Amino acid sequence: MTTWIRIIFIHGSRTVPAAVALLVVLGLVPATANAATSGGQNAVAAGPATAVSPTTATYKIWHWNMAGHHQHLGSTTNGIIQAIAGSISYRQPDFVSINEICRNQYSAVIDALQKMGWPQSPTNFARYEPMTAAGDPGYCAGHGIGIAIFSRYALGDTLREPLPYDGSGKQRKLLCAPVAARPWTRFCTTHLTTVAAGRAGQLAAVHEVLESYRSRGNVPIVAGDFNVQPHSPLLNTWYDASVDSAANGGNVGHYHELDDREPVCPGWGEQTTESNQLGACGQSGKVDLIFAPADRLVSYRADAHPIGHVCGANRDKPCSDHRIVDATVSVMAGQ
Structure with missing residues (x-):
């Protein structure tokens, strides 16, 4: 009860x-x-995707690198599932992206969201892609670790794209699925390598898929831990040329990161970690990003929220080493 x-x-x-x-x-x-949020932007009322006009749709997006192994060793009973379900219940996103989620945690999130009545299609709203083999004792007590997407709406066919291997023992992936009733909307997640030599190749592979969707009139939205910060030259072919600030310049791409209008650090956004990694504008690092095509955007905004300390045996430990990022985006309909 x-x-x-x-x-x-x-x-x-x-x-x-x-x-x-x-x-x-x-x-x-x-x-x-x-x-007002920590970034100085007013909170947007929660709600499902709505048709702003016959050719425009608005979506709310929620992303988190939950550190399912590193922080929780695959546990589903230490508060992490309740933290995820509680935040989703409060913020009411339409799309959810989770990185570093153990296979058993994925099943637990499905159960929690079904019990909440969150998905419109309780048997077709979630997708998972492993980065390690099930049974590998090095991750999640043998359950394996990967990436996942959840959608309020029924999903269509799934793209499970292996990215160039980095030699780390993890097979990085891009995971995408369209909304069945709006197949021009494609929601994706990825978690890119920490190996410096492998970043350019993996970024290029993800970018190629997004550009393929975009060229066909689709609207791809990708969320994930890119392990690259906004000011990296590796993202110059991603960020739209209109993003030109002291913190992030030299861009020639066709996408907006949905936090790039953040007044705390224009062109860059709010930190998504609390690790004291050198970011921009005096902040910690920002590696959790949400991109959408610039030419399809009507409006957009995003916020990163401080890490909650509601996990662990006494529910007083940080739930991750990453912040939850949520965004609201209005896009022009595609083909």
């Missing part, structure tokens, strides 16, 4: 499930839906 609690906000009160109330108290979701 779900317990409901009334929380008093700055601008009124709301009744929320007790699990969400805990996340509010501990910072995994904001305490007020109307308060």
Whole structure:
């Protein structure tokens, strides 16, 4: 049975499930839906994708590198699944991207989202692609680790694209699926290599697939941990030429990263890690990115949210070493 609690906000009160109330108290979701975010942008009201006009659709996107092995060793009972479900319940995205998710954690997230009534098609809303072999004792207690997408809407055929191998023991992938009722919308996730010598090749492979979709009139949206920061020259062929700032210049591409208008650091955005890695504008590193084609964008925005400390045996440990990123994007319909 779900317990409901009334929380008093700055601008009124709301009744929320007790699990969400805990996340509010501990910072995994904001305490007020109307308060300005840490990046100075006003929060956008949560809701499903809506038709703004006959040729425009708006989607909400949620991405997290959950560190399923590194932080949780494959656990599904230490608060991480509740943290994911609580954040998705609060933010109500249409598309979800998760990196570093163990195979058993993927199944647990499916169960949680089904119980919430989140997907419109409970048997066709999730896709998973492993990066390691099941049974490998080095990851997730033998369950294997990979990437996943979840969609509020029924999904179509799946693309599972292996990326150039980097010698690390992990086979990096690009995972994409279209919305069945709107096949021109293709949602993708990827988690690129930490091996410096392999980054250019993997970025090029992902970019080639996105450009193939774009050339056919589709609208590809990709979210993931790119392990590359916005100011890297490797992303100059990604970012649209209109993105030209002190923190990110020299761009010649055809995409916007949905946080590149962030006033804290124009052209670059908000940090997505808290590791003290050198970022831009005095921030930590930003490697979790969401891209969409510039020529199909009507409006867009994104925010990165501080890491919640609601995991572990006592529910007081950080749930990841990455921040959750959520975005809202309006796009012109494709073919």
